[in-house]
Structures are given as C-alpha cells and as structure tokens.
Amino acid sequence: MSNPVPLLAARDLVKAHGSTEALRGASVDLRAGEILAVTGASGSGKSTLLHCLAGIVRPDGGSVTYGGVRLDRLPEKRLSELRRTEFGVVFQFGQLIPELTALDNVALPLLLAGASREDAHERAGEWLERLGVRGQAELRPGGMSGGQAQRTSLARALVTGPKVVFADEPTGALDSLASEQVMTALVHTARESGTAVLLITHDAQVAAYADREVRLSDGTVSALEVTA
C-alpha cells in the first residue's frame, strides 16, 4: 500500500444513545485520498460512526485520531476549527439554506472563513461548474431537483478544500439516474482534489464507487472487502 498510515483512525469506539449501544467497539481506518464506503443494516451504527469520526459527537470510549491528533480529546473550540478547515459534510437531505441561492450557499463557508464576497462568489461559481450545476447558481434549493441540490451540497462541502468529506447517505433521497450523477461528480472531484471520502450508504451500487467497503453490524465492523 502506498499510504499505510491512515489519515483518520477510529479504534474500539463505544457510543450509547441512552440505553441503546450504537457502537460497541468499532474500528476503522481512512487513508488520505481514498473513498471508503460504510455499509450495514438500518440501526447498525453507521451515522453514529460518521458523527464520531467527524468530531460531531464524542465517543464514550475508544479513540479517534486525525493526522496524529486525538480528536476525541480536543477542546471544543479547536475541534470546531478543525472541522471547519479540514472536513466537509454532506447529508441525505443536503441541508442547504432555503433562503439562499446555490451560489450563496456554496460561498457561505468561505465568507465564514474570512474570504471577501467577490472571492467567495468566484470560487463558489467554479465549484458549481465542476459539479455541473453552474446553470442553477441563482436558484434557491426549493427550485432545484434533488440531484441538483445534492451536487450543490457537494460543492459547499468541497469549496474550502477539505482533506475529508463525510457523506451520510448522500443519494438516499434520489432516483437512480440522479444518484449516479451525484456519485460520479463526488468521485471525480474527490479524486481530482485528493480528498478522502467516508461514504455511508445502504445501496450496493453506490458502495461500488468506493475503493473499499467496511460493513457495520450491531455497532462493530464485521467485514472488510476490497472493491477496487
């Protein structure tokens, strides 16, 4: 393997939601630039694993290490800064801001990071172009198709140049054609920019876009397959 040291590593993660043990000792590695699919039945702990890896929730036990830094031990302020600069996130229902145009949605993370309005809009436009939705730049999310909205969400996740994109069922609400377009755009842009992707899906056709697949079962990683 050219990249033996993982960029992001979870070891023996334990996380409970009330009395439900969502993770019971899950371990997974994500290497720089790789696309990793996390599959498993509903309720097997996929979203909880993503939330722990992305530093959105802290595990009850085990460790999450990113580039040698223990994420699970970082103070909240440093953790949120790291999330903002190193990570991008896409959810099943894009979660774009409904009042803003596609261009403004994608420009927002840059504006929050201190970019000028002109620069943010220029870069946002470039990313919409790369994801094939430049023509929708002035539309609000309500006026777009599901696939266009998801590609806009991908542009927003990628615009800051993250090292990792976390995608939780990004095609879960799309038909198969839109799903294919979103996955093609995600894989192409991630490869081009060297971004690693942790992709949660229950769809085998979507998982087939990944370099590797790990399967969760009852909160532990039960199988590891090389798909490409």
Ligand SMILES: Nc1ncnc2c1ncn2[C@@H]1O[C@H](COP(=O)(O)OP(=O)(O)OP(=O)(O)O)[C@@H](O)[C@H]1O
């Ligand atoms: N906030 C929460 N409060 C209570 N229970 C929760 C919460 N989040 C998750 N759970 C429970 O934890 C377990 C794992 O949930 P998780 O969402 O991580 O699984 P999943 O594999 O992503 O499921 P799905 O494919 O249905 O989204 C499930 O039993 C779920 O009901």
